[in-house]
Amino acid sequence: MRLLEFLENPRLRGGIHTDGHKLLTSGKPIETGLPIPKKLYIPVQQHVGKPAEPVVLVGDNVLKGQLLAHSQGTISAPVHAPSSGTIADVVDYPAPHPSALPIRTIVIETDGLDQWQESVVVQEPYKLDPEEICLRVGAAGVVGMGGAVFPSSVKLSLGRKNNIHTLIINAGECEPYLTCDDRLMQERARDVVGGIRLMLRGMGAEKAIIGIEDNKPEAFQAMQKACFSIANITIQQVPTRYPMGWDRQMLRYLTGWEIPADGRATDIGVVIHNVGTAYAVYRAVCQSQPLISRIVTVSGGAVGKQMNVEVLIGTLMSEVLNFCHVDKSKIARLVMGGAMMGDALPFAEVPVVKATSAILALTQEDIEVPDVKPCIRCSSCITACPAGLLPLEMASRIRANKLDAAVDLGLKDCISCGCCSFVCPSNIPLVQYFKYASGELFKRQQIQHKSEQTKRLAEDRQNRMERIRLENEAEARRVMEARAARAREAELANAQATQIKPENAAAEEAV
């Protein structure tokens, strides 16, 4: 029975072993000497939710850490000045996105002084009210640093309302090449643990579990040392197996619990935060520093000096690449984020944003994709899928344009982790099929929504016209009736008059 239970609910499903390429950068300290660029490009939308609204005008002088745009609505995050200088422009500038479509961006011409705005440092941060912690985190513009960029304060406040008992800190960092979290834990473990304590307090949760992949023993030791004396934070090593950092996979491995397909982690009393977010929370609350910089892994075959570097938000990627001695002629693909789920960027003249965990300059060799061959149904993709889907069957449905059949097979549960494409011996771009299908379904939904809307409007109009017609008719009838009634009345009156007359005459005669 136990065996059956295990087969049905293994702690770890699917996943792949990638060639990590992590040793390129994991042994080197975080580089903090990147010169302040002449210009910083800060998009007002670097998070999930509504874009922030600028509160500065062109020509304003700003200090480091000053608010540039405040958050709009419940799910949003503010952005701050990464360095001191003058607001040069508020323009539409290409976003770090595969499309590179322009979005609203605040451009700062830096003065090189890097002068902080005045701020009050909290004396006893761990005794702050939970609400106060959430407010400070929100005001500092902290978002999920693992790449999801969901505003952290929203997650913390949600946690307070939902009786959260467990905080999971995701330090899996399973993506190839990435070591920014690894280095962060190795070098700034105490700050990270401080952030976790603040998060626990902010949510009113009892305990935290940190999951670290077992290919980061130094980070594991550093973290263990840092929270040695703290009883309610435990650290667990998890197997190195992409996508270990998928929050639901991490949760299942650490606790055995599974989140319902239509629910969230909060439904079962858990909140999952990235380890980088914990560090940002620490900086926000304990040092009153908003999120204006982040650690970025710069790696890949075309990079001369692979490293982790602390980069001001808004620095152009091309400047970071120059700093790391990138051979531009060798770049075959520029990727923001990890090599599995990151976005390919069309050019490097885009800013580093809060979501930029890595910049990978990959050479032709790194991304070599041989010809696509027919599927041989080897079922490697099924074994590799962490979500328990049938990628090969879904792809064949999508190829036949039977998107609904693909949805029946679980297309909507796909997390686009790329394991299936990675293992496919025929090099079929399976994830691309699923992304296409999801986009297409969304489009169809939009079209259907639109046509329903149009139909409703048309129906409304028809009803209205009908009503007007009926009303007109009724009015006409009423007028007619009224006229007829008047005519009848007049006739009646006439008739009475003539009748009365003879009567009168008779009476007169009688008299």
Added chain:
Amino acid sequence: MNSKPVSGPHVLTVRRVDAIMFKVVVALLPAVGFGIVLFGLPAFYLTVTTVAAALLVEAVCLNLKGVRVMPYLSDGSAVLTGLLVAMTLPPWAPWWIGVLGSVIAIILGKQVYGGLGQNLFNPAMLARVALLVTFPIEMTSWVDVSPLFTGISLADSFGITFGQSYSLDGITGATTLGAVKTGFSQNQTLSVLLSDYSGFLAFIGWERGSLGETSSLLILLGGIWLIRQGIIQWTMPLSVLASIALLSTLFFAIDSQHYLSPWVHLNSGALMLVAFFIATDYVTSPNTPLGQIIFGTGCGTLIFIIRTWGGYPEGTGFAILLMNAVTPLIDHYIKPRIYGRYRDGKPIEIQNP
């Protein structure tokens, strides 16, 4: 830099279709080599002819299909099919049997369905069964063991494969399973029939049989190597072998004079080949581990039934084809459980831990 939209993952594995096929061929080579050593040059000629025919037919089909031939031909699937067909033939069969086998396997078994990955039935087993029912004499002339360079002259061996007339009378006999089947029809008992059966010789393969199927040992080793290489999973071979072992043990315990012992059942190269190389064919077997166990158990059970009560001494080909036909059904019903959902697709209930 390109501006074509590309999606992750930006790195891939180094596993390739041709590498997989190549490894399977390598795993088969010891058994084929042993067959050639055992039965001499005719076996070698037959193997080469069959594989060459498979490649040629594949190339013609690809050409007719209007695709570039080389990238598909070099994926190694045609070589593998040809080799598997050759392995199931009697070692001294004439050349045209091999060619016909390859034609059936590649055209009827694979290309008419749309090529690699599209076929419903295992091409090699389809060819084997088609040949067996069409040419029963040629397909059951089991030559005695006559090792390479000892028995017949070079010219004679050429004549056996490519010539018109070479009498095989006197140097052929039945396979163990065949002899048992015939013996039963003459009301003989097992102890008499198996009096000269040597389990050990059969295990290493020193006995009459198909070209590449005599040595259980070498095929088993090849299969284990494939499992260790991660090309095939252990579930499938184990379920085939375990189901036969279970059934034969049960019936042997009931009546040891009329039912072969599990040892004789399992100690068969044909069974090993099916368990490790045919049932595990990606294209024609179910996708999920549970589906594979069902498939394997079905194969094992059918093989036992055909061997024991059927009209043919060996039932591997038929068993595989029958189970191939059920594969889409198995795949339809046996699916992995999706994360956060029950098997029926409904989201799991919230349980507060």
